Structures are given as structure tokens and as C-alpha cells.
Amino acid sequence: MPQLGFVLQWVVKALAVVLAITILNFFLIRLAPGDPAVVMAGEAGAADQQFLDQVRRDFGLDQPLAVQLATYVKNVLTLDLGQSFRTGRPVADMIFERLPATLLLTGTAYVFALIVGPLLGAIAAMRPRSVFDSLLMVVALVFYATPIFWVGLLLILVFSVQLGWLPPFGMQSMIPVKGALAGTLDVIRHLILPAVTLGLFYIAVYVRLTRASMLETATLDYVKTARAKGLPEWRVATAHILRTALIPIITFAGLQAGHLVGGAIVVETVFAWPGIGRLAFDALFQRDYNLLLGVFLISALMVVFFNMVTDIVLRIADPRIAGRA
Amino acid sequence: MNPRVVAEPLVAIENLTVRLPEGGDRLKAVDGIDLDIAPGRILCVVGESGSGKSMTAHAIMGLVPKPLVSSGTIRFDGENLIGLAAEKHRAIRGRRIGMIFQEPMAALNPVMRVGRQIEEVFRFHGVPGPYDERVVKLLDAMGLPEPELLRQAFPFSLSGGQRQRVMIAMALALDPELLIADEPTTALDVTTQKQILALLKRAQAERGMGIVLITHDFGVVAEIGDEVAVMQHGRIVERGTVAEVLGNPSHDYTRTLLAAVPKLAKRPAVDKTGGEPLLSAKGVTKTYSSRTGLFGPRRTVEAVRDAGFSLARGQTLGIVGESGSGKSTLARIIVRLLTADAGDVRLAGVERNLLDLGSRDLAPLRRRVQMVFQDPFASLNPRRTVFEIVAQGLLAHGMSRADARRRVAELLELVALDPASALRYPNAFSGGQRQRIGIARALALEPDVIVADEPVSALDVSIQARVLDLLADLQRRLSLGMLFITHDLRVAAQVCDHVAVMQRGRIVEMGPSADVLFRPTQDYTKLLIDSIPGRGAFAAPEAGPTAN
Numbered sequence: 001m002p003q004l005g006f007v008l009q010w011v012v013k014a015l016a017v018v019l020a021i022t023i024l025n026f027f028l029i030r031l032a033p034g035d036p037a038v039v040m041a042g043e044a045g046a047a048d049q050q051f052l053d054q055v056r057r058d059f060g061l062d063q064p065l066a067v068q069l070a071t072y073v074k075n076v077l078t079l080d081l082g083q084s085f086r087t088g089r090p091v092a093d094m095i096f097e098r099l100p101a102t103l104l105l106t107g108t109a110y111v112f113a114l115i116v117g118p119l120l121g122a123i124a125a126m127r128p129r130s131v132f133d134s135l136l137m138v139v140a141l142v143f144y145a146t147p148i149f150w151v152g153l154l155l156i157l158v159f160s161v162q163l164g165w166l167p168p169f170g171m172q173s174m175i176p177v178k179g180a181l182a183g184t185l186d187v188i189r190h191l192i193l194p195a196v197t198l199g200l201f202y203i204a205v206y207v208r209l210t211r212a213s214m215l216e217t218a219t220l221d222y223v224k225t226a227r228a229k230g231l232p233e234w235r236v237a238t239a240h241i242l243r244t245a246l247i248p249i250i251t252f253a254g255l256q257a258g259h260l261v262g263g264a265i266v267v268e269t270v271f272a273w274p275g276i277g278r279l280a281f282d283a284l285f286q287r288d289y290n291l292l293l294g295v296f297l298i299s300a301l302m303v304v305f306f307n308m309v310t311d312i313v314l315r316i317a318d319p320r321i322a323g324r325a
Numbered sequence: 326m327n328p329r330v331v332a333e334p335l336v337a338i339e340n341l342t343v344r345l346p347e348g349g350d351r352l353k354a355v356d357g358i359d360l361d362i363a364p365g366r367i368l369c370v371v372g373e374s375g376s377g378k379s380m381t382a383h384a385i386m387g388l389v390p391k392p393l394v395s396s397g398t399i400r401f402d403g404e405n406l407i408g409l410a411a412e413k414h415r416a417i418r419g420r421r422i423g424m425i426f427q428e429p430m431a432a433l434n435p436v437m438r439v440g441r442q443i444e445e446v447f448r449f450h451g452v453p454g455p456y457d458e459r460v461v462k463l464l465d466a467m468g469l470p471e472p473e474l475l476r477q478a479f480p481f482s483l484s485g486g487q488r489q490r491v492m493i494a495m496a497l498a499l500d501p502e503l504l505i506a507d508e509p510t511t512a513l514d515v516t517t518q519k520q521i522l523a524l525l526k527r528a529q530a531e532r533g534m535g536i537v538l539i540t541h542d543f544g545v546v547a548e549i550g551d552e553v554a555v556m557q558h559g560r561i562v563e564r565g566t567v568a569e570v571l572g573n574p575s576h577d578y579t580r581t582l583l584a585a586v587p588k589l590a591k592r593p594a595v596d597k598t599g600g601e602p603l604l605s606a607k608g609v610t611k612t613y614s615s616r617t618g619l620f621g622p623r624r625t626v627e628a629v630r631d632a633g634f635s636l637a638r639g640q641t642l643g644i645v646g647e648s649g650s651g652k653s654t655l656a657r658i659i660v661r662l663l664t665a666d667a668g669d670v671r672l673a674g675v676e677r678n679l680l681d682l683g684s685r686d687l688a689p690l691r692r693r694v695q696m697v698f699q700d701p702f703a704s705l706n707p708r709r710t711v712f713e714i715v716a717q718g719l720l721a722h723g724m725s726r727a728d729a730r731r732r733v734a735e736l737l738e739l740v741a742l743d744p745a746s747a748l749r750y751p752n753a754f755s756g757g758q759r760q761r762i763g764i765a766r767a768l769a770l771e772p773d774v775i776v777a778d779e780p781v782s783a784l785d786v787s788i789q790a791r792v793l794d795l796l797a798d799l800q801r802r803l804s805l806g807m808l809f810i811t812h813d814l815r816v817a818a819q820v821c822d823h824v825a826v827m828q829r830g831r832i833v834e835m836g837p838s839a840d841v842l843f844r845p846t847q848d849y850t851k852l853l854i855d856s857i858p859g860r861g862a863f864a865a866p867e868a869g870p871t872a873n
Contacts, residue, residue, distance in 0.1 A: 221431035228386055228426075229495060230419030231449050233411075239445075240434055245437075318436055319479045 021300040036287035057297045084288040091294035102275035105258040109198035115208025127216035144204035152197040152270040169272040194271040213245040254310025258303030334361035335535045341397035347444040355382040356559035367536040369546040372556035373785040382505045387414040423496030427508035429488035433480040435702045442477030446498040463494045486517035505830030507539045519856040541785045543586045547859025550782045585787040587815035605635040628654040630830040641807040643821030651830040675844040691768035699779035701759035705751040712747040718770045738766040757788035
């Protein structure tokens with residue numbers, strides 16, 4: 001089975017990549033200026049040498065770098081991401097507490113964009129230079145060019161402050177609502193604005209990409225063949241133009257999926273969304289090495305995983321890839 | 326006896342005018358033509374690219390943007406196809422009028438299985454399913470091997486000839502009354518061309534349909550046509566039966582086109598200047614590992630096997646063969662664009678085997694062997710001016726810009742282009758002109774050897790003749806050695822002193838052109854010669870002077 005061999009090969013490669021990233025991150029983070037012991041001592045108000053030594057000993061920071069690395073890699077391989085320097089809690093717990101919120105936000109925005117973007121792009125491509133097309137291209141460019149935080153703030157201003165339709169921040173209401181259904185609806189209400197903010201940016205990219213790809217595909221000979229066969233125009237557009245034009249979009253969507261964890265820091269900040277982006281942001285300022293490394297590792301795993309998914313989807317979407325391998 | 330008077334025409338075109346999109350070289354692509362297409366006959370529409378022949382075909386199919394068709398009628402079965410409602414025209418396309426195109430590589434959807442693409446024709450013309458059996462039968466009728474398997478294949482695993490057969494199957498699926506074939510064999514090898522033409526002729530006879538065959542090659546016309554219409558600048562300049570037009574052309578343009586058809590003619594023998602060969606090769610071998618056949622296992626293919634030749638200064642060695650025979654691979658090995666597995670290539674004045682040299686030792690030698698490529702559109706960077714393209718090698722070898730400018734002007738003059746065109750971009754030039762730019766680029770570094778890989782096969786016959794003349798002239802004046810790769814034996818006969826015939830990676834026959842092309846000893850060479858289109862009609866006088 002060539003397919004099985006392909007997957008197996010991929011898994012081995014993926015593991016190697018993740019290991020390499022883990023080691024690289026470990027060194028990169030220590031290259032950055034700033035000493036976690038000093039930060040912690042400063043916050044504790046006890047900046048004497050004895051306290052610093054104590055902190056370093058507790059977290060193993062007094063060991064030689066090679067020993068620190070070996071310990072870390074060994075722990076990661078046993079799925080132990082260590083303790084947070086600041087809170088002392090297991091890093092894995094802290095990440096998995098926050099991960100669902102981030103995935104909910106980015107996943108919603110992503111799926112929303114993946115449906116709406118190519119659809120609008122395809123409609124625009126079928127009537128190039130029409131009023132709809134021109135308008136859409138301008139709007140897409142505006143959303144692509146405007147900073148995300150600005151779009152977020154404007155949406156808050158309009159839909160929360162002026163109209164009062166949607167909550168401006170957070171993932172749940174301050175006063176807990178009763179019942180599972182009401183709770184879900186509450187989260188959805190909170191989700192709409194940040195997801196739309198993030199989604200608008202993604203959509204802008206997909207609209208432009210789909211339109212360009214379809215217009216290029218439409219000039220190819222086999223589209224002429226499809227017309228010469230007497231196929232209805234909708235069939236030509238879907239089965240022959242869009243079908244092939246989607247291939248670069250799949251590639252792009254796969255790349256983007258890998259950044260679902262790390263791609264929402266700005267939106268999470270604007271909307272005070274309790275996600276992983278905020279966690280990483282804070283960990284960076286506090287030199288919380290273990291927590292940072294944990295977040296990096298999860299990001300790397302996501303990227304590697306979605307790369308594999310993309311490769312598989314592409315092999316299905318474009319048989320030439322498997323055929324020419 | 327003019328047959329078109331006898332039968333009611335299948336399609337009657339009257340005063341058809343199609344405008345060109347803005348920015349074209351003239352206002353009208355098709356300029357008020359009248360043309361009757363008889364049922365059950367093969368009408369060849371002949372002309373150079375841009376003569377309006379494809380546009381006419383597209384107008385019949387309703388594939389021209391509506392605003393461009395400015396006047397005229399196309400009558401088919403009592404209805405005027407111009408101004409016909411889109412949905413009505415669609416119902417005719419594919420069902421009553423089928424069409425096939427030039428590039429079988431590009432004309433099939435690369436991500437849809439072949440069977441599904443044929444199925445679509447049935448499905449969207451209201452034929453009830455299931456379709457599997459019909460598709461298999463159709464593929465079988467097109468002479469395709471293992472139609473059951475092939476139905477499931479994607480186009481990329483088929484050869485060019487197989488793809489064209491699939492295209493024909495698709496066009497004939499619903500037994501149309503008219504088939505329009507737009508340069509159906511131009512992109513194919515001579516042997517495949519012969520098979521496809523035979524297939525078209527047989528299908529026409531069996532089904533009694535009319536065929537409009539668009540071509541720029543009178544060889545094809547002689548091979549298959551019943552009637553001819555010659556087009557130039559959007560007008561029909563001559564019309565008649567094949568015998569009339571070929572035997573007694575009345576229009577000057579027709580005569581020019583006929584004269585341009587390359588003929589399998591003997592060249593006057595060149596005196597063999599002895600001495601050291603300029604370029605020689607021995608035992609060149611290159612193996613590729615790839616998946617072959619439809620679902621075959623990984624297999625190694627010997628692209629070039631133990632090939633050797635010798636080329637003298639001022640001589641042209643033709644390497645002929647079908648696609649996949651290894652001729653391009655051999656050429657690319659010689660210029661070191663590909664790495665061979667084994668072999669010994671010697672260039673006069675160089676002590677060592679060219680194939681063993683590292684990139685540092687090779688760099689100063691590269692200028693001595695230069696290449697001209699097949700596709701004049703893909704081989705020139707569209708974002709660079711002609712000056713930048715031609716001067717690139719000069720500048721890379723350290724010439725000053727001012728000197729390079731002078732040299733480029735000289736070179737452009739040498740290839741009969743206006744030196745002022747140095748500042749323009751490739752898109753301002755026609756295919757023939759672009760190929761001249763490619764030749765100027767190859768000559769810029771004053772090479773000893775030119776390797777020309779199918780330099781004229783993407784060009785119209787009339788332009789082919791001019792580019793071939795140019796190459797022959799330059800070779801004589803500059804005393805170049807030329808390796809000339811072609812699949813067209815007629816072209817080889819015109820320019821080559823010696824010919825090597827390649828088949829499946831091996832050189833099967835080699836010798837002076839007069840021997841190989843006129844007294845072939847190998848069956849394969851005989852087959853290639855036999856496949857030349859319109860051989861009977863264009864038989865050249867034995868050992869006559871070449872038309873230079």
C-alpha cells in the first residue's frame with residue numbers, strides 16, 4: 001500500500017521536525033536577554049543573592065545548559081512539560097485550560113472564512129469587472145490592509161457601545177447564566193465579535209486568492225473543452241474551473257490552519273478572550289521559560305499536524321501530485 | 326464537378342465578421358467570409374496563426390464572446406447560430422457539433438478521471454445512465470488499449486496521442502453531424518499524427534459526418550482533406566478541392582504556403598572537412614527512475630542508452646525521433662543541463678571529458694556550446710527587455726554595458742531583427758521573431774556549437790522556412806557545428822548533413838542524410854519516413870537543388 005507508506009514516512013518526518021523545534025526553542029529562549037530568576041526575585045521584592053540562588057536551584061537553572069536540555073527533552077518525550085516558573089502549576093494544565101477557548105475562536109473564524117471567502121471570490125470571478133466584483137475587491141483590500149485591532153475596536157464601538165447588541169469582551173457573562181443551553185448561547189454571543197474580526201481578515205485573503213486563481217484557470221484550454229462539450233455554464237464553473245482553482249487555496253488554508261493557536265493574540269487581547277495567546281504573551285514578559293516552551297511546542301505540533309493534513313488533502317485534490325511522486 | 330454545389334451544405338456561413346479584442350494587430354479577426362461546409366466531407370481550413378481560421382471555428386461553436394461577432398449568419402439545420410439563445414447553442418455543442426483542440430496536454434481537465442470527462446457529455450445532454458459501458462466502448466473504438474483501466478486514469482498518465490484519442494472520443498460520443506478539429510495533430514509526433522489522421526478519416530467514413538480540419542500544414546491537407554479553404558488576414562483567398570488547390574493554386578498566398586511546406590528533399594552533399602571533430606560523444610547513458618504505464622510499479626527507464634556521435638565544424642547533425650525517444654535528454658546532457666550516468670563528451674581543444682568537469686571548470690566552456698529552445702514563448706523571460714535577454718551572457722562574462730549594447734545591435738541585425746527592438750519586451754514579438762531573439766541569445770557568446778532543440782516545431786510552416794534559412798545561413802557564415810533535434814524528418818532533410826535516428830534511448834541508425842533518409846536500413850526509420858503527412862503529394866524530385 002503506497003498510501004500507508006506515505007503516512008508512515010510522514011509521521012517519522014514529523015517527529016523529527018518536532019524534536020528539532022523543541023531543541024531550537026530551548027536555545028532561542030535562553031539567548032534572549034532577561035533572567036527569569038531576576039524577574040521573579042523582583043516581583044517577590046527579595047532581590048538578594050540567596051533568593052536568586054534558591055530560585056535557580058529550584059528550577060534547575062544552575063545546572064549546565066546541556067543537562068538542562070537533556071532533562072527537558074526527556075520530560076517532553078514523556079509528555080511532561082514541566083512546571084510554570086511563576087505559578088508552579090504544571091504547564092500542560094495551564095495550556096489545556098486555555099486551548100479550547102483559542103481553538104473555538106480561531107476555528108470559528110477559520111471555518112467561517114473558508115466558506116464565505118472562496119464563495120465570494122468565485123462569484124466575483126464569474127463576473128469579472130462587474131459592480132459586485134469591483135466593490136468586493138475594494139472591501140477585501142480594506143479589511144486586508146486595516147490592522148485587526150482597529151477593526152475589532154470599531155466593531156465593539158458599533159455593535160456593543162452604540163447598538164448594545166453584543167457583549168464587548170470576555171467569553172462568558174460576569175454573572176453566570178443558568179442551564180447548559182443558555183450557557184452555550186452566552187458563549188456564542190461573546191464569540192461573534194472576535195470571530196468576525198478575525199474572520200474578516202482571513203476572508204479578505206481567500207476572496208482575492210480564489211478570484212485570481214479562478215480567473216487564471218478560466219483561460220486554460222480544458223475549460224474551452226468543457227464548453228465545447230456543451231456543458232451548462234454552472235457545471236463549467238464548478239467542476240472545471242473552481243475544482244482546479246481550489247488547489248492553491250487548499251495549500252494556503254493548510255498553512256493558515258497551522259497558525260490557529262498563535263494567530264489570535266491581537267484579537268484575544270482586544271476582546272479579553274481567555275485564550276492561549278494571552279498566556280504566551282504574559283509568559284514572554286515574565287521569562288516563564290517552561291510555559292513559553294510549552295506553548296511553542298503546541299504551536300509546532302499544530303503546524304506539523306496541519307501540514308500533514310494538507311499534504312493528504314492535496315494528494316486527493318490533485319492526483320498529479322501522487323502520480324508524479 | 327464541384328461537390329459543394331451538389332449537396333445541401335451542413336453549415337452555411339455568410340458574410341461572417343468577427344472583431345478582434347482591442348489591442349490586436351488588426352480590427353477584424355474574420356472579415357466577411359462566406360463558407361459552405363458539406364456533409365460527409367473533410368474541409369481543411371489552411372492558414373498561418375492569426376489568419377482567423379480558429380476564430381471562424383469558435384464562432385460556429387458559439388465560443389466567441391458575443392460582442393465580438395459583428396455581422397453575418399452561420400446557418401445550421403435551418404437556424405442561424407449567430408444570435409441563437411445561449412441555452413439552444415449549448416444544446417448543439419457537443420451533441421450535434423463536436424470540437425477537438427490542438428494541445429491534448431492542456432485540453433483535458435488534469436484533475437478529473439478520463440472516463441468522467443467523457444461521461445459528462447452524455448449526462449449533460451440528457452442521455453440516461455449508466456454510462457460505464459458506453460464510455461468503454463467509445464474508448465475501445467478509438468483504438469485505446471485496456472479501455473476498462475484507462476477509463477479510471479487521470480490525463481497525466483496518458484501519452485499525447487492517447488489524450489488526443491480521448492478528446493476525439495469525447496467529441497464523437499453523441500455522433501455529431503459536424504466535427505471541428507483545430508490543429509488536432511500539430512502537437513504530435515509524425516507517427517502519432519498519422520494514426521490520429523487515419524482515425525479521424527475512419528470515424529468520418531463510418532459515421533458520415535462532416536469534418537472541418539484547421540491546419541497550417543499542407544502535408545496534412547494532402548493526407549486527409551477533400552476540400553480546402555485558404556485563409557489570410559481574416560479572408561478566404563482560395564477555395565476548391567484538394568486536387569485543384571494542390572495541383573493548381575491560383576492565389577499567390579496559397580503558392581507561398583505550398584512552397585513553404587518542408588519536403589523530404591536531398592541536400593547537396595557537403596564536402597567532408599576531415600580533421601578533428603568539433604564535438605563528439607561516446608557511450609552517453611542516462612537512466613530515470615519513474616512510474617510507467619497506468620498503474621505500473623516503479624520502473625527505471627533508460628532515457629539515453631550508449632549514444633555516441635561526432636560533429637565536425639560547419640556541419641549539422643540531426644537527431645530525429647519521436648517524443649520520449651531520448652533526443653532532448655541527449656541534447657541537455659551535451660550542454661550539461663542534465664547529468665549523465667555515464668559517457669564521454671569531447672569538445673575540440675579541451676583535454677578532459679566534458680561530463681567530468683565541475684561547475685568551476687565548466688563555466689568558461691559553457692560559452693562554446695549554446696542552446697536554442699523549442700518554445701519561443703516560454704524560453705524568453707517576459708519581464709526582461711530583448712537587450713537584457715541577449716546581453717545576459719555577455720555581461721556575465723564581464724563585457725561592459727556599452728560594448729554589450731553594440732554587440733546586441735549587431736546580433737539583432739544578424740538575425741534580421743531591427744536593432745531598435747532591443748528595448749522592447751518579448752510580448753511585442755511574434756513566435757518567429759521570438760525564436761530569432763532566442764537564436765541571437767545563443768550566438769551572443771560566439772559559440773562553436775549550437776544545440777537547437779526543436780527550434781521550429783512551434784512555428785507555422787511559412788515561418789519555419791524562414792527560421793531554418795536563417796539557421797543555415799548563420800551556420801555557413803560563422804562556421805558553427807549544429808546539433809539539430811527534431812521530430813520532423815522533412816525539416817531534418819532540409820538542414821542536416823548527417824542524421825541520427827533515436828528510438829527508445831538508442832541511436833538506431835546514423836549516417837549522411839542522403840543515406841539515412843533515402844536509403845534507410847532500419848524498419849523504424851522507414852516507419853518515420855512513411856508517416857510524413859502528404860508524402861505522395863509532396864514527393865520531391867530526387868537529388869534536386871534545395872529551395873533555399
